[in-house]
Every structure is written in structure tokens, then in C-alpha cells.
Amino acid sequence: MDKEKHISTIISVLPNKPGCYQYFDKNGVIIYVGKAKNLKKRVSSYFQKEHINSNKTRVLVKHIFDIKYIVVDSEEDALLLENNLIKQYRPRYNVMLKDDKTYPFIVVKNEYFPRVYQTRNIVKDKSNYFGPYASVYIAKIMLHLIKNIYPIRTCLLPLTPENIKAGKYKVCLEYHIKRCKGPCVGLQSVEDYNENITEVKEILKGNSSRITRLLLDQMKELSAEMKFEEAQVLKEKYDLIENYRSKSTVVPPTLHNIDVFSFEENDSSAFINFMHIGNGAIVQVYTIEYKKRLDEAKEELLGLGIIEMRQRFNSTAKEIIVPFLPDASIDDASFFIPQKGDKRKLLELSIQNVKQYKVDKLKQAEKFNPEQRTTRILKTIQTDLHMNVMPMHIECFDNSNIQGTNPVAACVVFKKAKPSKKDYRHFHIKTVEGPDDFASMIEVVTRRYTRLKDENEPLPQLVVIDGGKGQLNAATEVLRRLDLLDKITIIGLAKRLEEIFFPGDPIPLILDKNSETLKVIQQLRDEAHRFGITFHRSLRSKKQIKSELDSINGIGEKTKQVLFKKYKSVKRIREASLDELEGLIGKSKANILVSGLNHIK
Numbered sequence: 001m002d003k004e005k006h007i008s009t010i011i012s013v014l015p016n017k018p019g020c021y022q023y024f025d026k027n028g029v030i031i032y033v034g035k036a037k038n039l040k041k042r043v044s045s046y047f048q049k050e051h052i053n054s055n056k057t058r059v060l061v062k063h064i065f066d067i068k069y070i071v072v073d074s075e076e077d078a079l080l081l082e083n084n085l086i087k088q089y090r091p092r093y094n095v096m097l098k099d100d101k102t103y104p105f106i107v108v109k110n111e112y113f114p115r116v117y118q119t120r121n122i123v124k125d126k127s128n129y130f131g132p133y134a135s136v137y138i139a140k141i142m143l144h145l146i147k148n149i150y151p152i153r154t155c156l157l158p159l160t161p162e163n164i165k166a167g168k169y170k171v172c173l174e175y176h177i178k179r180c181k182g183p184c185v186g187l188q189s190v191e192d193y194n195e196n197i198t199e200v201k202e203i204l205k206g207n208s209s210r211i212t213r214l215l216l217d218q219m220k221e222l223s224a225e226m227k228f229e230e231a232q233v234l235k236e237k238y239d240l241i242e243n244y245r246s247k248s249t250v251v252p253p254t255l256h257n258i259d260v261f262s263f264e265e266n267d268s269s270a271f272i273n274f275m276h277i278g279n280g281a282i283v284q285v286y287t288i289e290y291k292k293r294l295d296e297a298k299e300e301l302l303g304l305g306i307i308e309m310r311q312r313f314n315s316t317a318k319e320i321i322v323p324f325l326p327d328a329s330i331d332d333a334s335f336f337i338p339q340k341g342d343k344r345k346l347l348e349l350s351i352q353n354v355k356q357y358k359v360d361k362l363k364q365a366e367k368f369n370p371e372q373r374t375t376r377i378l379k380t381i382q383t384d385l386h387m388n389v390m391p392m393h394i395e396c397f398d399n400s401n402i403q404g405t406n407p408v409a410a411c412v413v414f415k416k417a418k419p420s421k422k423d424y425r426h427f428h429i430k431t432v433e434g435p436d437d438f439a440s441m442i443e444v445v446t447r448r449y450t451r452l453k454d455e456n457e458p459l460p461q462l463v464v465i466d467g468g469k470g471q472l473n474a475a476t477e478v479l480r481r482l483d484l485l486d487k488i489t490i491i492g493l494a495k496r497l498e499e500i501f502f503p504g505d506p507i508p509l510i511l512d513k514n515s516e517t518l519k520v521i522q523q524l525r526d527e528a529h530r531f532g533i534t535f536h537r538s539l540r541s542k543k544q545i546k547s548e549l550d551s552i553n554g555i556g557e558k559t560k561q562v563l564f565k566k567y568k569s570v571k572r573i574r575e576a577s578l579d580e581l582e583g584l585i586g587k588s589k590a591n592i593l594v595s596g597l598n599h600i601k
Contacts, residue, residue, distance in 0.1 A: 003065055007047065010067045014040040017071050018078045020085060023093075024066040031063055032093040035082035037075050043067065056294045060093045075329040083307045095270070095290040095301065097308065104139040105131035106204055113159045113183045113190060114197050116152050118143060130204035132286050146203065149237045150196040151181045151188075159184055205278060212238055255342065259310065259317040262350035263302050263324075264358045268292055271361075272305030273354035276315055277346065284313055287357040303328030321347050377417050377516050381462070384509075384517040385500075387489050391462035392416055394520075395448075397475070398466040398528035399429075399440045407432060409444040410532030413460075417520055424531055437467065438474045445478040459487060466525050468494040469501050476503040493525055552596030559585050563593075573597070 019039045023032040036042030046061055072078050086094045109115045110127040118139050122129055133139040146152065153159070157169055164186050171187070174180040181188035199211050215238040222231035260275040269289050276284040286309060290301055303326035309315070310330075318333050321343055325335055338344040365372055378390040385391075394414040399407070413423035427447065432439045445463075452459055465475045472492030479485045485503075492501040498518060499508035511518040549560050549570065562585060567573045573581075574597055581590035 011044050014043055015071060016040050018075050019069055019071040020078055020081045021069040023064045025063050026065045030089045030091045032060060032091050033082055033085045035078040039069055076331050079307050079328050083304060093293045095292055095296055098289040098291055104133050104136050105129045106139055106142060108201060113153060113193050116146060116200055146200050149240050150200055151179055153180050157184055257317045258319045259315055260321040260346050260350045261306055262354045263298055264354045270301040271354050271358045273350045274309040275350050287354055299327040302326040374416050381517045389461050393460040394462045395460040396464040396524035396528040397444060398532045399437050400532035407440060410528050411448055412528045412531055414524055438470055441471045441474045442478055445475045449482055449484060463488055463490040464521055464524050465492040466528055467492055472501050493521055554592040559589055
């Protein structure tokens with residue numbers, strides 16, 4: 001039986017029920033796992049030409065040689081099963097969970113006189129793990145708080161009743177500085193120690209308000225009994241917890257047992273942040289990354305992420321805050337998109353975290369591969385300016401025409417989004433009389449690209465004109481006349497609002513001020529302006545030297561070089577005393593120079 005007939009036969013008997021389907025290649029390897037509310041409709045859609053609008057999906061379908069499916073009771077079961085199958089088989093065309101960041105947890109160890117410490121490894125030994133924490137710093141703050149409040153042991157001794165009774169241990173420095181009550185030598189009972197551990201667990205769960213209420217009640221009882229020293233010890237604990245709460249609480253105490261999810265993506269990955277809120281505190285924060293394989297919808301990816309996180313952290317929250325509705329349905333839980341209020345602030349905090357994670361991942365990748373950053377910037381420019389190719393070679397023109405003198409122009413060149421200074425060019429304006437920016441731009445662009453064409457030199461993919469619509473139109477006409485307009489994208493950058501103009505379009509493009517495209521264009525413009533102004537000043541300086549010193553008979557080129565090496569300008573030469581000049585160029589030439597400069601006045 002050929003492939004098409006085999007697939008068609010399977011599809012014809014698929015049930016109209018929720019479930020998971022698996023695609024196999026010709027070697028019997030699972031290449032894709034998917035979920036469906038209706039198996040028959042979903043699987044059939046892959047093989048209907050009008051529905052295959054993605055090259056990646058077409059490639060997947062080409063490699064499908066067999067289909068198997070599993071029927072389940074509900075859409076939620078289908079989502080759970082899909083998530084488990086993807087993790088088990090890691091199919092080639094499914095999104096891949098990249099969980100390479102191990103977050104810190106705080107563990108209350110399952111042992112006699114339990115220890116409390118930070119770890120990244122979760123061991124199934126019936127210990128209690130709290131977290132994950134967004135950073136090591138936050139986990140350390142929690143541990144520091146706990147150790148300041150409760151005298152919990154930090155040693156690695158195997159404190160069994162037999163070892164303690166046998167007198168195997170001695171108290172250490174922690175006992176002498178009152179950070180431990182010496183359970184190793186029987187000075188603290190296991191019941192008293194475990195009372196502290198119970199309170200520690202409540203704090204780690206986010207139930208610190210419960211502990212402070214308990215401490216407050218105990219303080220009042222001790223004060224009423226005139227036990228002021230014991231009450232003072234409890235007050236110090238109370239103050240430490242309240243101080244921590246005031247600094248760390250960003251959640252109203254009324255909010256409890258809520259999951260918050262946010263979503264960010266780029267071309268290759270999707271990032272999903274998870275926060276769990278319990279007893280008016282953020283108890284857990286975690287971000288995962290999915291590597292995309294097909295053109296997965298964000299709703300589908302968010303649904304996968306929600307199932308993954310809730311499974312991983314055993315969340316039973318009945319309220320799930322999301323930025324948009326996912327492609328998922330969870331029994332006994334509802335999705336909520338807040339528009340304002342405290343829940344909106346929680347969503348914004350989650351969004352801030354997922355965006356930061358995305359930026360951090362990008363920076364890490366670009367640190368190890370600088371070319372990746374260049375490619376990303378060039379692709380961004382290509383997208384923003386609607387170009388057909390990446391602008392590997394960009395040129396920018398600027399006219400310098402200060403007070404109508406020495407009209408010049410500058411052309412700066414960027415290759416791979418970086419200045420290529422050896423390719424910079426200056427132009428003396430030859431055919432234009434007076435300050436005429438449009439005519440000057442026509443002359444410079446004509447000279448530049450006529451020469452590149454005649455010499456078969458590489459042409460830029462993008463040309464930036466420092467100026468508004470007038471100068472852009474002038475340069476555009478030149479490219480049209482040279483038959484280059486279909487090979488080169490040309491834009492104008494207006495100075496006032498940093499507007500980008502395209503030929504023939506009266507409505508400018510206004511990019512975000514933090515846009516990388518705008519930053520590169522601004523850098524080009526600023527560099528062209530600097531380069532042009534430097535050249536203009538050099539010409540004016542040379543002209544000034546020529547007009548003032550060259551007209552003085554008896555002052556030759558070598559004498560001028562000596563004078564300008566010391567004084568830098570004619571103005572400073574004029575200000576120098578006769579004695580200084582005599583010491584530098586001799587009495588005779590000094591007198592000739594002073595007399596000549598006075599005559600020029």
C-alpha cells in the first residue's frame with residue numbers, strides 16, 4: 001500500500017474525540033506529537049493543501065509515513081499527554097523545552113534535627129523543597145533571615161538519637177555565639193527544634209503573616225507574665241520578619257493561590273514566565289524557553305508552558321492570570337486577563353521578568369558569537385525599512401556649507417553595521433555656486449555612483465541622506481537616472497523628529513527611540529556630520545593660512561610650519577610677543593612677520 005493511501009485510510013477512521021496524535025517517518029521514528037479537541041478534524045487539516053501555508057509544515061507532511069493516536073476524556077488530558085510525550089520522545093518537529101537554567105531552592109532536609117540550606121539538586125528523599133527562587137541572591141536573603149530568627153544547626157553531623165546519647169560530639173562555635181542550641185549534645189530537644197522548623201516552613205511557604213501574628217500573641221502573654229527578657233527575644237524575631245515583609249511584599253495579602261503567566265518570543269524561541277502567589281507573597285518564579293520547530297501559534301506555546309509549570313510545581317491554583325487566552329483548557333481552573341488593579345500589576349511584573357530573561361539569553365548568545373548580534377541588527381534594519389536584502393553595506397551623505405564658504409560633502413560607509421573608515425570619502429563641491437543643498441546633493445551622489453558603476457565596485461544596499469524630503473528627492477532622481485533605484489534602497493533622515501522618509505511617500509516612518517535600526521541610522525548621520533565638519537574646518541584653516549601668511553614676502557613654507565607647530569593658528573601668532581617670535585624664527589623674520597600681519601589688518 002502506498003503512503004498516500006495508507007494515510008488516507010487512517011484519517012478516514014479517526015474519531016471525532018479529543019486526544020493526541022503521533023506522526024512517524026519511514027523508519028518508524030516519532031517526528032511530531034500534537035493534541036486535538038477533535039482528532040479527525042485536526043489531523044485531516046495537515047493534508048489539505050489550502051491549510052498548509054507554511055514551508056516548515058510542508059516539510060513535516062512530506063516526512064509523515066504513519067499516524068497513531070490516543071483518545072482521552074478531555075482537552076486538558078490531551079494537553080497533559082502531549083506535554084509528557086514531547087518530553088519523552090523529543091520529536092524532531094516539536095518545540096523543544098530548553099531548561100538549561102537550574103534555579104536555586106531552599107531545602108528542609110528530611111532528617112533528625114533537619115538542616116535548612118540552599119540547593120539546586122532536588123532529591124526524592126521526602127525532604128521539603130521551597131522555590132525555585134529567581135536568583136541566588138534572593139535565596140540567600142531568605143536563609144539569612146531564617147538563621148537570624150531561628151537557631152538551626154548548620155553542621156553536617158549525622159545527629160541520630162544513638163549518636164547523641166553516645167556522646168560522640170562536642171558543641172562548636174555556632175553554639176557559643178548563640179546561633180545553635182547544641183542539639184548535638186542533647187541541650188535542645190527534638191520537639192523544641194521541630195517547633196522552629198515548622199515556623200521556618202511557614203515562612204518559606206509565604207505564610208510569614210501567620211508567624212508574626214503568633215509571635216505577637218506570645219509577646220503579649222509573656223509581657224503580661226512580666227517575662228520581659230523572653231518577650232524581647234520574640235520581639236526581635238517579629239521585627240526581623242516584619243522588616244523582611246515590608247521590603248519584599250509586592251502582593252496584597254488578600255491574594256492567595258494564584259498562577260501568573262507571561263509570554264515573549266523571537267524568531268527561534270518562545271519564553272514563558274511563571275509566578276505563583278500564595279498568602280500575599282510571590283512564592284515561586286520560573287522562566288522556561290521553548291525552541292520553535294514549526295510556525296507554532298503563541299496560544300499553543302503558552303498552553304504547553306502552563307501545563308509544564310503546573311505539573312512541575314504541583315500547582316492547583318484555580319485562578320490563572322495570563323496576557324492572552326492560551327490554547328488550553330484546565331478543569332477546575334479559569335483564565336483571567338486583568339486590565340487594571342493589583343492583578344494587572346502582577347501580570348506586568350511577570351512580563352517584566354520574561355522580557356528580562358529574553359534580553360539576558362540574547363546577550364549571552366551574542367557574547368559567545370558577536371556575528372550573531374550583527375546579523376540580528378541587520379535583519380532588524382531590513383525588516384523595519386522593508387528591504388529585500390540585508391544592508392551589509394550602507395552609505396550616508398551629508399553636506400557641510402557653513403556661512404556659505406567652502407562647500408563640501410561627506411560620504412561615510414558602514415559595513416556589517418560598523419564604520420569602514422578606509423572607505424570614507426570627501427567631496428569638494430565643484431559645479432554649484434553658493435549654498436544650494438539640493439544641487440550639491442545631486443552633484444555628490446552622481447559623482448559617487450557614476451564612479452562605482454564605471455569601476456564595477458560593490459554598490460551599497462542602503463543609502464541614507466541626511467536631510468528631509470527635498471534632498472531625498474534630489475538623490476533619488478540621480479539613482480533613477482543611473483538605473484540603480486531597483487538595486488539600492490534610499491531613505492532620508494529629517495533632523496527635527498528623526499523621521500525617516502521614503503521616495504514618493506509623504507508619510508514618514510517614525511521608529512521607537514530605542515530602536516536598533518534608528519540607532520544605526522543616527523550613528524551614520526552623526527558620523528557623516530562629524531567627518532564633513534572636520535573636512536570643512538580643515539579647508540577653512542588652510543584658506544586662512546594662505547590668505548594671511550602667504551601674502552607676506554619673506555615668510556616661506558618652512559617658517560610657516562615652525563610657526564603653526566607652536567601656535568596652531570594665525571590668531572595665536574598675532575597674540576605672540578615680538579621677543580617670542582624672534583626666539584622662534586629669528587629677529588629679521590619676526591620683524592617681517594609682525595609688519596606683514598599689521599599691514600593685513
